[in-house]
Amino acid sequence: MVAGVQIHTKVSEQAQAEILTEGALTFLAAIHRTFESTRQSLLVARESAQQRLDSGIPLDFPAETSQIRAEPSWHCVPPGPGLEDRRVEITGPTDRKMVINALNSGAKTFMADFEDSNAPTFKAMIEGQVNLRDAVRRQIDFDSGGKHYKLSENPAVLIVRPRGWHLDEPRLTIDNVPISGSLFDFALYFYHNAKELVKRGFGPYFYLPKMEHYLEARLWNDVFLFSQSYIGMPHNTIRATVLIETLPAAFQMEEILFELRNHSSGLNCGRWDYIFSFIKKRRADRGAVLPDRKDVTMEVGFMDAYVRLLIQTCHKRKVAAMGGMSAQIPIKGDDKANEIAMNKVRADKLREVTNGHDGTWIAHPLINKIAREVFDQHMVGPNQYHVRREDITAAGVRSKRGDRARVLRGMDRWQRVHPTQLAHGGRRDGGNYARAAVAVGAPRVALDTGEPITAEYVDALVEEVEPEVRKAVPALKEEHLKIVKDYLKSQVRKQWPSEFLTSDLMPYLAAADGVPAKWRKSSL
Numbered sequence: 001m002v003a004g005v006q007i008h009t010k011v012s013e014q015a016q017a018e019i020l021t022e023g024a025l026t027f028l029a030a031i032h033r034t035f036e037s038t039r040q041s042l043l044v045a046r047e048s049a050q051q052r053l054d055s056g057i058p059l060d061f062p063a064e065t066s067q068i069r070a071e072p073s074w075h076c077v078p079p080g081p082g083l084e085d086r087r088v089e090i091t092g093p094t095d096r097k098m099v100i101n102a103l104n105s106g107a108k109t110f111m112a113d114f115e116d117s118n119a120p121t122f123k124a125m126i127e128g129q130v131n132l133r134d135a136v137r138r139q140i141d142f143d144s145g146g147k148h149y150k151l152s153e154n155p156a157v158l159i160v161r162p163r164g165w166h167l168d169e170p171r172l173t174i175d176n177v178p179i180s181g182s183l184f185d186f187a188l189y190f191y192h193n194a195k196e197l198v199k200r201g202f203g204p205y206f207y208l209p210k211m212e213h214y215l216e217a218r219l220w221n222d223v224f225l226f227s228q229s230y231i232g233m234p235h236n237t238i239r240a241t242v243l244i245e246t247l248p249a250a251f252q253m254e255e256i257l258f259e260l261r262n263h264s265s266g267l268n269c270g271r272w273d274y275i276f277s278f279i280k281k282r283r284a285d286r287g288a289v290l291p292d293r294k295d296v297t298m299e300v301g302f303m304d305a306y307v308r309l310l311i312q313t314c315h316k317r318k319v320a321a322m323g324g325m326s327a328q329i330p331i332k333g334d335d336k337a338n339e340i341a342m343n344k345v346r347a348d349k350l351r352e353v354t355n356g357h358d359g360t361w362i363a364h365p366l367i368n369k370i371a372r373e374v375f376d377q378h379m380v381g382p383n384q385y386h387v388r389r390e391d392i393t394a395a396g397v398r399s400k401r402g403d404r405a406r407v408l409r410g411m412d413r414w415q416r417v418h419p420t421q422l423a424h425g426g427r428r429d430g431g432n433y434a435r436a437a438v439a440v441g442a443p444r445v446a447l448d449t450g451e452p453i454t455a456e457y458v459d460a461l462v463e464e465v466e467p468e469v470r471k472a473v474p475a476l477k478e479e480h481l482k483i484v485k486d487y488l489k490s491q492v493r494k495q496w497p498s499e500f501l502t503s504d505l506m507p508y509l510a511a512a513d514g515v516p517a518k519w520r521k522s523s524l
């Protein structure tokens with residue numbers, strides 16, 4: 001074991017021999033020791049920024065960087081090999097079957113997700129690294145249910161999403177400090193694959209989630225420079241697309257691109273987390289309560305403005321403005337419902353391409369055809385850098401029906417991702433369930449009926465939807481139902497709801513992985 005590095009959970013022989021090798025651990029230790037204190041200070045700065053917002057000082061474009069925004073001459077680097085045309089990108093977790101299915105989906109790229117679509121047990125994180133290493137080398141296959149899975153001739157280009165800066169990886173400490181989840185995911189993938197990827201004509205490509213400040217982008221850029229030097233790779237080989245999915249980041253798109261300009265391959269409209277961030281960041285502003293979720297469409301003013309600004313910013317700096325994820329996936333056994341859902345996807349993709357996006361996201365292989373048709377029809381070349389956009393408006397109500405849907409979704413999602421529920425196929429999207437839980441508790445305002453939103457109102461909703469959750473999750477255990485009910489009820493009673501459910505959940509995963517109590521930082 002490398003000095004100062006401790007692993008607090010059982011690790012398989014394969015993980016030790018192939019992923020947590022001495023060389024990889026030495027790299028993890030070096031990167032952690034170089035960057036951890038900066039990460040911590042940036043996380044503290046997030047809290048100070050929230051306090052300023054709570055005190056009524058609104059967000060604005062930063063004064064200190066006005067010259068960066070005004071200066072027309074700087075541009076980002078050209079796309080990395082394989083990233084020139086990104087019209088359809090599939091996303092999904094890193095388990096073996098899904099990695100193969102995603103790479104074979106016909107999409108141009110695959111965003112392999114260590115973040116929101118993944119419940120981060122240590123086993124999942126390490127097996128994900130094994131799967132990606134094998135995928136990079138085109139040596140990945142899998143047998144299940146009598147079916148043999150192997151790579152097709154022309155697989156999608158691999159992009160990896162590490163966890164966000166806010167998440168720790170408590171199962172591995174360095175000098176008695178948990179390593180950052182971002183650094184753990186990034187560094188293991190980079191260390192094992194960067195050179196191989198370049199040899200094969202691609203590069204180490206990343207999606208960077210949930211940043212709240214351009215200094216956080218600078219930290220990533222510094223990590224890239226350090227890592228490339230460490231393995232003797234030319235600078236500016238890495239490419240990173242940043243998800244603009246927090247409200248503060250929407251005011252710093254230019255600065256984020258500027259910080260990463262020698263590694264940037266664009267920005268993405270991470271719409272779901274963006275809505276979630278809007279709710280959290282403006283938690284103290286009673287004038288900023290969102291209506292029912294169904295009314296927060298991409299057409300409402302603040303979402304439309306966010307999309308247009310992102311497209312405008314990216315095209316000014318000559319990088320891809322990526323669209324996002326429609327909520328719908330194919331519905332089995334109900335043709336009519338499926339047709340309605342797929343029409344919604346088609347309309348969403350059409351909105352994106354005609355707005356000027358250079359590509360879009362899909363969550364399921366069967367959606368590739370729809371997205372592809374729409375983009376092929378409206379985007380003739382590999383991108384639309386020539387397109388510019390502008391303008392704004394907003395409206396909607398908050399109703400009990402909408403809140404009921406939020407509670408139901410929150411409870412159902414939690415059940416599916418709880419570690420002990422993983423056995424029955426749980427795998428969903430952290431942003432969504434976190435938002436569902438928090439959205440209920442955040443703004444204590446009135447409903448469309450004039451009825452106040454109180455803790456008791458939420459308690460009653462939770463009880464009301466319980467039978468539906470039981471029906472949706474047949475293997476439900478009483479203890480887990482109690483956890484989720486208590487969680488939702490406690491959220492609405494706090495002054496402010498939790499920042500991220502994924503952070504709240506980690507102590508459960510860590511406990512299940514046998515991590516000693518002192519490393520399980522947050523608790524419910």
Ligand SMILES: CC(=O)SCCNC(=O)CCNC(=O)[C@H](O)C(C)(C)COP(=O)(O)OP(=O)(O)OC[C@H]1O[C@@H](n2cnc3c(N)ncnc32)[C@H](O)[C@@H]1OP(=O)(O)O
Nearest residue numbers: 091092093098101102116117272325363364365427429431
């Ligand atoms: C807000 C955000 O961060 S969005 C990004 C994060 N979220 C995601 O990436 C979600 C990705 N999507 C998924 O995980 C899945 O589509 C789910 C969980 C929603 C549904 O998965 P399933 O219940 O397996 O769907 P379904 O039964 O229709 O799948 C059919 C086949 O497609 C495969 N499949 C479905 N989605 C994907 C995907 N995203 N990538 C690769 N394969 C997929 C399944 O593995 C299955 O394969 P098989 O026939 O060989 O067994």
Ligand SMILES: O=CC(=O)O
Nearest residue numbers: 270271272273431
């Ligand atoms: O991460 C993507 C989103 O839409 O949120």
